[in-house]
Amino acid sequence: MDMWEIPFLICFPLVVSVLMFCIRINKIRNAVAYVSAVIIMLMTGVLTVHWGMNGFAPAEFYVETELVDHFILGAEILLMLVVTFLSFKYNRPWVSLLSIVPTAVIAWLELEGPELDAISHIKVDHLSILMCIIIGIIGSLIVIYAVGYMHGYQHYHTEIPDRRYYFFMILFIFLGAMFGFVLSDSLLWIDLFWETTSVCSFLLIGYTQQEEAIHNSFRALWMNLLGGCALCVGIVYFALDQGTASLSVLVEQGTGQAPASVQVAIALIAFAALTKAAQLPFSKWLLGAMVAPTPSSALLHSATMVKAGIYVLFRLAPAMSGNMTGTMISFIGGFTFLSASIMAIAQSDGKKVLAMSTISNLGLMVACAGVGRPETIWAGCFLMIFHAVSKSLLFQDIGATENSLHSRDVEEMHGLLYRLPVLALFMFIGICGMFLAPFGMLISKWAALKASVDENNIILVFFICFGSATTSFYWTKWLGKLIAHTNRPPVRDITKKNEMISLSIHAVLMLALCILFPFLSSVYVEPLLMEMFSESNQVISNNVLYILIILICFFFAVPFLAYIYEKNVKTNKKLSYMNGINTGKNDAFMGSMGAEKELVLANLYFKDICGQRKLMNPSIAITTAVIIIMMCMIIASALGGGMI
Template sequence: MFVKRTALRYVVVVISALAIGGATIYLLLRYISAGAVYFAVPSGTVDPLMVIIEMGLALFIIYMGVKFKNYLAIALAVVQAALVVYLETTYSGSLHVVNNLFIDQFSIIMALIIGIIGSLIAVYSVRYMETYHHHHPEVRDRQRTFFFVIFIFLAAMFGLVFSNNLMWVFFFWEITTITSFLLIGYAETEEATKNAFLALVMNLLGGIAFVAALIILAATEPLSGGIDLAGVLSSGDAAVILLPAALIGFAGITKAALMPFSSWLLGAMVAPTPVSALLHSSTMVKAGVYILVRFAPVFAGTLTGFSIGLVGALTFVLASAIAISQSNAKRVLAYSTIANLGLIAACAGVGTYMLVWAAILLIIFHAIAKALLFLGTGMIEHRIGSRDIEDMEGLIVRMPRMAVMMFIGMAGMFLAPFGMLISKWAAIEAFVQAPFGLIFIALLAYGSAVTVFFWAKWMGKLVAVTREQERVERGVLEEPWAPLYILTGLVVAATLLFPLISSVLIEPYVLAIYGATARMAQANVAIMLLMMALLLVLPISFMLFKRSAKHLPAYMGGRPATADRHFAGSLGLTREAQTRNYYLNDYFGEAKLFRPGLAVCTALIIISWILAGVAL
């Protein structure tokens, strides 16, 4: 926060990133086979300090709400603060958690995502933000605050995934809400401020539900005072904890930006690209699906869980369909994120052991590929001056390295044998054996089909060469390439090593929770590895593409055409041949699908609460 010079800031960020990444790898090596390990951290001074900070955050929200006349944010902050005060004053004497921190295989997976991918994004951000302010001189330079908030964000995520005390989970949960608010509003424009408050308001709703769940847990027999995560999940009385779980699930839905709360993540696209990458890959929305997957054993076999799963499945289908109509690259990535988070939520809501296995795989592969795609889009935008997919035509000639990495990132999102498709395959197999599984299989099939459509047409634009074009990749600052190279390698490595990741980290966690686990057959693994070897031939062939290759004019049915694809049409008119993607706004536009999706998903959430309340 106190470093002014970019060169020195870069050194500080790189050292910090190496320290964070190294620490997460140490945790992996130290606790990889230890199972769940609990730490009795004294909370005598920590708990009051957290309450004071929470009240400070509430006052900050009230101040910002008054400043920008957002009275809804003020009201929600007051309600949440009042509930926290009520919880502390009424039940503070009975709240007891011995082991406030813990670590298990799932939290290690999340820590690796936060520590490695989050740190790579931070390193990328140093040079990116320098270029960002060059392109946006009207934006006040607040880079010191920007990087301070990013590292607070990462710290809060670590606290969230390692906390066994649900009061501590809530504390870190709220810090992620505030940090995302600050990052989304970085540009301080009217649009940025509006969208930052939209994210704040929607996540405050989730925060209120979270506190309400804590109050119910503190007051309900036989759990009175027991608000530790492990104790709640192992209580054995699903009826008692179903309503609190539904409320925490609602908080997860808001944080993960599922319908009907997707608009805050779409609005967050006004922030600098590294913020988008951070929100989508290693923080914020991952906190939402993390808490849903944690509570999956509670949701399993309940109508409440079915309702939450259906919200996720519908979000997957609708967001994937809407992505077809988008030409703005960041909005395509945003809808893709919303869709895949919906699929993870569907797995968590139904909650069988096979679906939890698939959900964790989805979290891993989505985090890596989406970070690569967002950072790549940011670099492309700075070089060609546009984030429109139509303007990325011929990128294989103009920015060949970047095109290859984007191609690998997109392949990682939907092509065999990359991780996302493996995870969907596993989810389909798991839904076959789940209650009401055919409904989810149908929704997953439709959603996956439209996913192929919007990714394939973007891929096509990258490799389509319709005219002579100059290479613009030269001159790009060298430092931002390193995170992109590493992420590209991670996309491939995670797929090649996924059997190891599954057997070492995912299967032991699922086995400990459910007493059973899932794994892919060895024959399927062998087929997958063979497909990977064949698929890698494609990007390698792009890298061997020579600039001296001949560029031939398009064949226009015998009519002569110029180099820029103009030809003599009928009636002596000169026309231009164009290649454009289909966007099908009349069928898949936001106006057609977004509002109906909001209505249906809102109804399902309300139904889940009613069903949980009846069970209680």
């Protein structure tokens, strides 16, 4: 079976990226971006259908790839040169060492090291196709949204040089690298695409070239390159000892009584995945990504960058079940879930709330991978699906709202349902998708909790219970702001049509995923678990479909009734009593000293209790200590011949 769509999806975005850089006429470049995004979505569908026509069975491709291997190595050296040049340009030469050293080691392995066994460099199965669908659909929609958004962004931020040609070039390189990452079974290929996504995120975060952006971009770079160093060491150690660089072989040998090289390689690669997934103590790079334009945030937080780490951990999950590596990963993920949820309570900036929520939810996915049971991977897969769609929707909506409202502060979104009703409805759908029934995030958390109870993992049960409670708190605050009664004037919606198209498709996808939840579980996720574990337990019954549809109707009733009530209040013009002399309007009253006071309704944020300044450093210290101690124990036990 020859699946020509695979090289197309990897190479086509790279070709388009060159066009994006070369075309300096905005209208022409925008048209090419639209067409290219649609082609990527269509080809993702073709790949899925083509694979399905061959029985949905795992398929492996490209054993003889000597020429491509040389190209891969050349590309890795080129990335090293780019990082080195920029590190010296911005007076951070030490960062270049994190790229030079692993690249040199990989080059030695490929050019001077022992000959490795022939392997299939590409593997297509349920997990890789799932990731391709997320990247192809969500990533392409973000590109479509970015065309309109960046036009407005450059219009309102005249102090920032207009480099949209550069911005879209990086976006498409990013998409091509992500396709290569999730479809590769060769660890050497994975290493290149890993480094490519790290460098692309660095360039996107630093797009504005302002001091804060440069600082945050280098923080993201060195943290991800640190993970790349761990990945490199794990690959080389495994390859030298076992004579192969296959991810599938690594996972297969990691189950049961694994050799020391396999145990150490899995631990190192899992550690690398923590950096990519922005887990504590590496979460700050993702928070710093907020300085980038909104499409960058959506791309980094939803469909691509952070999901690369989750994807690797899901791949390693069968080899982490019941051992010390799995314990380390599940603890770090669970602790990050709880800690980031608490810190999100203190945030009023909408994008920062989304960033903290992303780190938190990624923590739960990481914890699911660490437990390494079919039930937790079932939960993790649906967490990943719903999170990708919901966060992409919310980041795009925040960007559009900020353009119209000139603020992304949650407090400024009071009564947004009556001021920007369409954007508020999309925001309502995205927020509900993150924590309310009948959306899959809530059901997935329940499945993860049940699996943790069954595994007697008391610490993880604690993290999930209290993390879910704090999650509900900050989302409910935001949701209440959207539908609260307001006397603030309406705002002109300046959202462009292409932005609205992307937002609408995201909203429809969220609702469709909710209704199709049981169907997706039985026809896709459960077969995925059979591939990974040779067993699968039905977590949700198909009989709940009608219940989900009924709940969807109730879900839409909330904003509808709130909107009707607000209209009724304005029509009747009833005045509220506010503990003072009424001034004739519902947003002010006369105080006891005769001065008019404005009525303000504000959420509680507890910044002095659970703000980043209070909790971030202690959280980093705890997780750093846990990782260092447990990594030392894992390596010492493996090299000493013990079982971990």
